[in-house]
Amino acid sequence: MSAKKxxxxxxxxxxxxxxxxxxxxxxxxxxxxxxxxxxLAIAVVLVLIVISQSQTDGGDTDLEGTAEVSAALKxxxxxxxxxxxxTAKVTLVEFGDLQCPACKSFAESVVSQxxxxxxxxxxxxxxxxxxxxxxxxxxxxxxxxxxxxxQGRGWDFVELFYRNQGFEHSGYVTDDFLTEIARGAGxxxxxxxxxxxxxxxxxxxxxxxxxEAEELGFGSTPSFAVEGPATDGLEPLDFPESAGxxxxxxxQASG
Amino acid sequence: MTVPAEGTLQRVATFVAxxxxxxxxxxxxxxxxxxxxxxxxxxxxxETVAKSSHSELAxxxxxxxxxxxxxxxxxxxxxxxDAGRMAGFGxxxxxxxxxxxxxxxxxxxxxxxxxxxxxxxxxxxxLFAINTxxxxxxxxxxx
Numbered sequence: 001m002s003a004k005k006x007x008x009x010x011x012x013x014x015x016x017x018x019x020x021x022x023x024x025x026x027x028x029x030x031x032x033x034x035x036x037x038x039x040l041a042i043a044v045v046l047v048l049i050v051i052s053q054s055q056t057d058g059g060d061t062d063l064e065g066t067a068e069v070s071a072a073l074k075x076x077x078x079x080x081x082x083x084x085x086x087t088a089k090v091t092l093v094e095f096g097d098l099q100c101p102a103c104k105s106f107a108e109s110v111v112s113q114x115x116x117x118x119x120x121x122x123x124x125x126x127x128x129x130x131x132x133x134x135x136x137x138x139x140x141x142x143x144x145x146x147x148x149x150x151q152g153r154g155w156d157f158v159e160l161f162y163r164n165q166g167f168e169h170s171g172y173v174t175d176d177f178l179t180e181i182a183r184g185a186g187x188x189x190x191x192x193x194x195x196x197x198x199x200x201x202x203x204x205x206x207x208x209x210x211x212e213a214e215e216l217g218f219g220s221t222p223s224f225a226v227e228g229p230a231t232d233g234l235e236p237l238d239f240p241e242s243a244g245x246x247x248x249x250x251x252q253a254s255g
Numbered sequence: 256m257t258v259p260a261e262g263t264l265q266r267v268a269t270f271v272a273x274x275x276x277x278x279x280x281x282x283x284x285x286x287x288x289x290x291x292x293x294x295x296x297x298x299x300x301x302e303t304v305a306k307s308s309h310s311e312l313a314x315x316x317x318x319x320x321x322x323x324x325x326x327x328x329x330x331x332x333x334x335x336x337d338a339g340r341m342a343g344f345g346x347x348x349x350x351x352x353x354x355x356x357x358x359x360x361x362x363x364x365x366x367x368x369x370x371x372x373x374x375x376x377x378x379x380x381x382l383f384a385i386n387t388x389x390x391x392x393x394x395x396x397x398x
Contacts, residue, residue: 008260011260014397023395023396026395027394027395027396028395029395030337030341030394030395031391031394031395033341034341034344034390034391034394037341037344037345037348038344038345038348040345041344041345041346041348041349041352042348042352044349045348045349045352045353045356048312048349048353048356049353049356051312051313052309052312052356052360062364063307066303066307066365066367067300067303067365067367070302070303074302183307184307186302
């Protein structure tokens with residue numbers, strides 16, 4: 001028998017010897033202590049769960065569609081609020097208001113198709129501009145999107161905002177809501193994002209977009225314009241009936 | 256059921272806790288600066304989980320909390336006697352319970368699965384089983 005096995009055998013014998021009255025009493029004491037430990041451990045887990053829940057219950061902001069947005073935009077370049085390869089010859093510009101229900105519907109059913117068919121392939125890039133027609137909350141939301149764009153997460157922010165859009169003017173666009181969207185969009189530096197979105201420069205940029213949209217003759221959202229080798233600068237488009245209309249406009253603009 | 260010698264349980268717990276530290280350190284490094292771990296089987300699950308609000312607890316990264324937890328479990332595995340047995344049992348029960356909660360969040364709230372988090376949950380489950388066996392069989396005995 002090896003020395004190790006012999007040692008284990010001796011230990012087993014000793015353990016059996018300790019099963020005497022004194023040993024049993026000690027073990028019972030320790031089992032009671034273990035039960036208290038288990039109780040304490042379960043209490044610690046419950047506290048951790050309460051802390052975890054409290055940080056997401058602040059504004060009823062459990063996000064919808066985080067995985068879908070992440071998957072839809074995965075692998076596509078983005079900088080500021082431009083999605084797609086910088087080398088793409090055609091730029092499709094969407095003038096949208098993050099609070100606008102029609103924009104949300106367009107984002108999910110029309111723009112998503114154009115992203116798949118034209119942007120992912122490198123044929124076109126698409127730019128989101130906050131044309132805020134629904135008041136102060138839209139300005140705050142638009143500024144937050146621009147600030148997210150500065151960290152390469154603008155489109156994640158816009159898409160995620162739409163998927164979690166509330167009823168317009170209902171007061172849901174709170175700091176907590178915007179922060180939750182930014183976090184879900186993967187904005188890496190929330191402190192910088194907070195500073196950017198409140199800066200005069202970014203707020204001015206949102207307000208300037210309204211003037212640009214009006215100069216193009218737009219009065220509602222979403223509105224679209226296109227620029228490419230075959231256009232004379234940024235040209236407004238008629239309200240698109242479908243993704244096909246936008247795809248056709250992109251094809252024509254590319255010459 | 257035959258319970259292995261306490262030394263064997265301690266050695267296995269040491270090994271598993273060390274693996275856990277490795278997994279948690281990888282996740283923490285990958286998540287630094289807004290990144291995310293690479294899901295080896297593809298898909299965006301790891302990125303989605305890393306970017307969800309649940310990847311932090313009271314401002315601290317869950318991965319960093321994991322590193323601390325596994326380090327404490329490693330200490331408990333190396334500690335002899337009832338102090339080590341109790342500490343290992345209590346800590347692994349906390350880790351196991353919290354891992355169950357995190358797995359629930361992945362499945363039903365975040366709607367995405369991160370393989371690294373699943374790996375950590377499995378390691379924590381193994382540690383809980385080992386530490387429970389160690390405590391039930393050997394508590395109150397001389398080391």
